[in-house]
Amino acid sequence: MFEANNPQRHFHSTLLILAILVSLAFLAAPSAFAQGTGSATLRGTVKDPKGAVVPGATVTVINERTKDERKTTSNDEGVYVFSALTPGNYTVKVEAQGFKTAEQSGLALETNSTRGFDIGMQIGQPTETVTITAGAEQLQTETGARENTITSSQINNLSIVSRSAVELLRILPGVVAPDDTALEQTGFLAGANNSAAYHVNGLRGEENNVTIDGSRMMDFGANNGSAITANPDMIQEVRVQTSNYAAEHGTSAVQISATTKGGSNAFHGSAYDYMRDHRFQASDRSNNIANPIVPKLPSKYNYPGGNIGGPVILPWTKFNRKRDKLFFFVGFEYYYQRVDEGLSRNVVPTLKQRAGDFSELLGHTDQNRIFNQFGTVNVPFGCTVNGVTAGNPAPNNNIAPCLDPFGKALLNLYPLPNYQDPNNRYNYVYSVLRPNDRNQFTSRFDYTISDKTKLYVRFAREFEKQGFPRGLWWDSSNYELPGKLQSNNLGRSVVVNLTNVVDPTMTNEVLFSASKLNLHYDYADPSKVSYSALGLQKVGFFPGNNPYVPVGVIDAWGGGIGGNLFTAYGYPIFSPYSSFSVTDNLTKVHNTHTLKFGAFIEQGNKTQQSNHDTDITVAQWGEANATGNNYGDLFVGRPIDFTQSTDRPEDHFRLYNYEFYAQDSWKVRPNVTLEYGMRAGYFPQNFERGGLGVLFDPRAYVPTQGIFINGDRTKPNGFKLAARGEIPKGILPNVPVQWMPRLNFAWDIGGKGDLVVRAGAGLFYNRVQGNYDYYSSGQMPNTYTSTVDTPWASATGLTFSDLKNVDPFSTISNVSINSRDINSNEIPRIANMSLTIEKRLPLHNILTVAYVGTEGRHLPQQMNINTIPLGRLLSGTVGNSNLSIPVNRAALDGSVLKQFRPFTAFNSVGVYQFTGTSSYHSMQATLSHQGKNLQYFA
Known part of the structure; x- marks a missing residue:
């Protein structure tokens, strides 16, 4: 038995070892955008009855799920450390000569966590065993970070709306979560998987990072979504780190880490079905105020599924007969979702109007008009109806002789009337169930290669077929769109984790990860919108290769009849992303120091298309050449303007992220832990591999020229192109290495785990979402967008048949452009800090009171630099x-x-700058109780 040594005795030697191992990590380890692998660390001190340390004790941890064992020996300081442990419940057994064997079961290790467990030995023989009774929930004494765990018990017992455990972030302090209506359905980018909708400690949602088993799940195009859902019946727990956590965890200022369930040495399984049905919901107000009342739709959410896990046993062989080598877990769930989006009322062309007969409007004055339309329809320019010439009321309001085939086809894209309003204000009600059918499969295999080497592999697949009755993402249309727009999306993720105990003081963990999400949006019934199926010739001056008639009728300007029949995007859209990464973490125990070093490389790929397509605007602005009725104008082919783009270029973006870290968790005293470390990140620019990068440089702008230099449309004024080598493929130069120091401490006052003070601060850099780079394909000269207007009070007006004779480049004006700011090339930076006091109260309650602050700098924002001074x-x-x-x-x-304006050739010049700032300071208090029969968190 030895008395504990002075903690300063080892400080200088530790710094030397730290420097050497940091150098080795930088030279030898594979690099990456370092983030946690999801594993846990257990450490503590073995002591005799008088509090003196016990070196040389054999410490064994046993995974209660798989019965897998790991052993180590306490060092001269009596310290033992187990790193890279799979999260779960463990039994700890300690054996030492002259002492009774100590054993405690039910020790919970959480995802990305470090737990302390000191062991007091009793004098006696090793053949005698002392079972230590598990006490109340332990306070965190090993780190000063702000961390919370949503436990399996909470996941199982707390009610959620969606099918993602991430939804439970709403119970944590400092989190602003979306309301229940936003969580009704689950999708790759919807419901609780809309991770950017959660704002933690005053930060933007795009600062969140969601991982499952250490693998990044988000689409870095928007820093949002999830390729695989953290299904509550397939996930063991969720760890949320919100402030000043250790250097080993990277990527962003908020880490949301889930761990998949695994199999055990016994077979366990479950079958279930979750259901929400419209019969248990009240009607929406929009249904009840309609006259007559519109019945609510039979919305339904049904989630049948099941899972099974256990040992892998091969019949007629001796493999794994002891059930201690290979384990499996498999889960499957089907998502049947029919979403009621509410009701809206509007006006669509009547059956007669679709044939050019507007006689239903006769006899109604402007003050007593029906279907929001004037009573008279005029003969348009270039047409005569029964001897009545242009500009005069059409006989019996019938303009059928003036039809334009393309215009009539557009009019018939509107849904048919489906509602009879007694006051003839509306004839159409949008009340449609949005289908969203999905299925999810998750599997995990844990393999004990040897006593020192462990492996697990997790594979997950998720498929989604979702309808978008009113347009993609933001419901751009006021009506149900023709052709049944839908998605066929597929998410996949694989993780391979290999852990090797090099020796009792050194452990290495390697994690390989690959995730891919294919997003594909198209019409399920193309015959309703394709030129060929409708027997139409392509219309416009840039007809391009799009096979679909433009569903882009804008009718909301100038007092239109109804709303917009508007898809907002060109289709089909194919937008896959993929992420490949490797992480290496090395842990070395030296005296009272737990040293960690690591590196992580990530390659990210994103493909998507420009959103430009075709828009057609109709408006009642008193044009003498038209009919005076928007639907009539469409029927005779008289838009007020027509906008079309040359093409929809396809981007192929790629990024690399490199991070390295070194840290020390130092037990300064038995009840004081100091964590300090440094992370270095190198984040090269996100680049378009085909050279589509475009940059507006104010210094290259020539005031005496117009939109194009010398009229050359390949040379927009002020533009620099990667394709010509004028700028890098990443548009701007790469930024230097970013340094991110981390420091925190935990002080267990009294050493009994009843009152703990934790504090710390850290610096974090997070790559901005890719959408700030993806603008290039939509800019000149990659694509051109031209608008042809009907001149005010024009006698002849504009017809669809005129468009083929238009020189579109002569009509390019009022151009608005987007670009990176050549003078702003930073990476968003978050500094956070916290001070927490945690106290155990009677009746197994825990009170936590904390100050939490964040300071954001170089945050992205867009600024128009072409405003009038x-x-x-x-x-x-x-x-x-x-x-x-x-x-x-x-x-x-x-x-x-x-x-x-400074740049007279253009309308607006929106540049993406990194000049935004944020500041957040709060007091966060919680009272929790995690008992067997009672849980609460307030």
Whole structure:
């Protein structure tokens, strides 16, 4: 038996070892965007009855699920450490000469956690065993980080709306979660998988990082979504780290880490079905205020599934007969979801109007109009109806002789009338169930290769077929769209984790991860919208290769009849992303120091298309050449403007992330732990592999030129192109290595685990979402967008048949552009800090009170740098107008205002800058009780 040594005795030697191992890690380890692997660490001190340390004790941890054992020996300081342990419940057994064997079961190790467990030995023989009774929930004494675990018990017992355990973030302090209506369904980018909808400690949602078994799940195009759902029946627990956590955990300022369930040495399984049915829900107000009342839709959510786990036993062989080598877990769930999106009322063309007959409107004055339409329809320019010429009321409001085949086809894209309003205000009700059918499969295999080497492999697959009745993502249309727009999305993820105990003081863990999400959106019934099926010729000046008629009718301007029949995007859309990574973590125990070193490389790939397509605008602006009715204008092919793009280029973006770290968790005293470390991150620019990168450089802008230099449309004014070698493929130069120090401490006052003070601070860098780089394909000269307008008070107007004769490049004006800011090339940075006091109260309650603060710098935002300078229009003249008179300034036309902008060739110049800041300070208090029969968290 030896007395504990002075903790400062080893400090200088530890620094030397730390420096050597950091160098080795940088030279030898594979690199990556370092993040936690999900494994846990258990450490503690073996002591005799007088509190003196016991070196040389044999410490064994036994995984209660698989009965797998790991052994180590306490060092001269009496310290033992087990790293890279699979999260779960463990039994700890300690044996030493002259002492009774000590044993405790039910010791819970959580994802990405470090737990302390000191063991007091009793004098006696090793053949005698002292069973230590598990006490109340333990306070965290091994780190000063702000961390919370959503345990398996909470996942099983707390009610959730969606099918993702991530939803339970809402019970944690400092989290602002979406409301229940946003969680009704589960999808790759919907419900609780919409991770960016959770705001933690005042940070933007895109700062969150979601991993399952150490594998990143998010689409880095938006830093959002999840390739695999953290299904509550397939997930063991969720760990949430929100402030000043150790250097071994990287990526962002908020870590959300889930761990998949695994098999045990006994067979266990379950079958289940979760259901929500419309019969148990009240009607929406929008249904009840309709006259007549519209019955609520039979919405339904049904989630049948099951899982089974246990040892892998091969018949007629001796393999795994002891049930201690190979284990499996398999889960499957089907998602049947029919989502009621509520009710909205509107106007669609009547059956007669679709044939050019607007006689139903006759006899109704402007004050008594029906279906929000004026009573008279005029003959359009270029047409005569029964001797009545253009500009005069059509006989019996019938303009059938003036039909345009393309215009009539557009009119018939509207859904049919389905509602009879007694007051003839509406004839259409949108009340449609959105289908979202999914299935999820998860499997995990744990293999004990030897006493020192462990392996597990997890594979997951998730498929989704989701309908979008009113358009993709944000319901851009006021009506149900033709063709049944839907998704066929497939997510896959595989993780391979290999842990090797090099010697009793050194453990190495390697994790390989690959995730892929294919997002594919198209019409389920193309015959409803394809040119060929409708027997139409392609229309426009840039007809391109799109096989579909443009469902882009905008009718909400200038007092339109109803709303927009508008998809907002061109289809089909194919937008896959993939992530491949490798992580290596090395743990070395030296005296009272637990040293960790690691590195992680990630390659990310993203493919997507420009969103530009075709928009057609109709509006009642008193045009003498048209019919005076928007539906009539469509029928005769008279839009007020027509917008079309040349093509929809396909981006192929790639990024690499490299991070390295070194840290020390030092037991300064038996009841004081100090964690300090450094992370180094190198984040090269996200680059488009085909050279589509575009940058607007104000210094290259020539004021005497127009949109194009010398009229050459391949040379937009002020633009620099990666394809010509004028800028890097990543648009801007790569930024230097970023350094992220971390420091925290935990002080167990009194050493009894009843009152703990924790504090710390850390610096975090997080790569911005890819959407800030994906603008390039939609910019000139990769694609061109032109708008042809009907001149005001034009006698002839614009027809669909005119478009083929238009020079689209002569009509390119009022161009708005997007670009990275050449003067802003930073990476968003978050500094966070916390001070926590935690106290055990009577009746197994725990009170936690904390200060938590975050400071954000270099946050992304978009700024229009082409605004008129403040005060520029307060004096001077334009023509004969005196600008000092407010009414003259208000009357200035947009084309006149252009001359006062810095870049007169363009309308707006939106540049993505990293100039935003944020500041958040809070007090967070919780009272929790985690008993066998009672749990609460307030």
